Amino acid sequence: MTTTEHHETQIAADPEVPLIRITREFDAPPAKVFRAHTDPELVVRWMGPRGLEMSIDHFDCRTGGSYRYVHRQGGEEYGFHGCFHEVRPDELIVQTFTFEGMPDGVALEKLVLEDLGDGRTRLTATSLVDSFADRDAFVASGMEVGVREGYERLDEVLAQG
Template identity: 75%
Template sequence: MTSTTHHETQIVSDPDVPLVRVTREFDAPREKVFRAHVDPDLFARWNGPAGMETRIDRHDCRTGGSYRYVMTQDGEEYAFNGVFHEVRQDELIVQTFAFEGMPDAVALERLVLEDLGNGRCRLTCTSLVDSFEGRDGFVASGMEVGVNEGYAKLDALLAGS
């Protein structure tokens, strides 16, 4: 039986700019964590809160590519989309992120993967929105639950691969 370590996820709202920073360590090499973000089949398996399913409509994870996915639960659907502005193998993804229910609230996200050695890595994702109110709404929307439960699913996926 494989044992999975769950690391603490830090979610910090910057006091000076409308930005949220998420930091999380994984007991997996950054190549595997990167692949779990760029491979649509893997992404759908771990993304989002427990109990929700992710359907990928489009996931062209390359510089200039775009994505759209729909999360479903109990007949409800929540769609998200964006554009990949820069993708660097195993280390960086810069993208926009929009919830289609609030199309004017677009975040600019920067995901960086840092190799920690010994088959471990650190993920740091910053999400910049256009106002403090928007940022606070982003955080209040249940983001913390979705991030923590999604990363727990990612831990299990990485331990099994």
């Protein structure tokens, strides 16, 4: 078994449109990275920052499906839900994302998996929101910590097979 190399998660706010772009490489083929995003038993093991407990109400990752999950910490609950608009195995997930604490703030998210060869994958995720103010509030919410720690946790799940 090889040691997983640490990859940086790049998070950038687009200056032209209210969009956040996340780029990250993984030492696993696209099929494994895709499965980790679509299998609820795996999703619950890595999504979000360390220290939060996650439970999934439902997770039907297919074109036309939907999801809802809750993160808990210290008696606080944070619910999230959305719909899967397009799911193409090993390459693409298009979904909506709503934090229930801000129900009017719906993001349109697109996750693209690129096969880099040698069992490696580049993930590019974009989140488009209604306004630059919403985008900046999304960034200010601490999402960066959750994304970075979540992808570190995903590295651990992928390394376990």
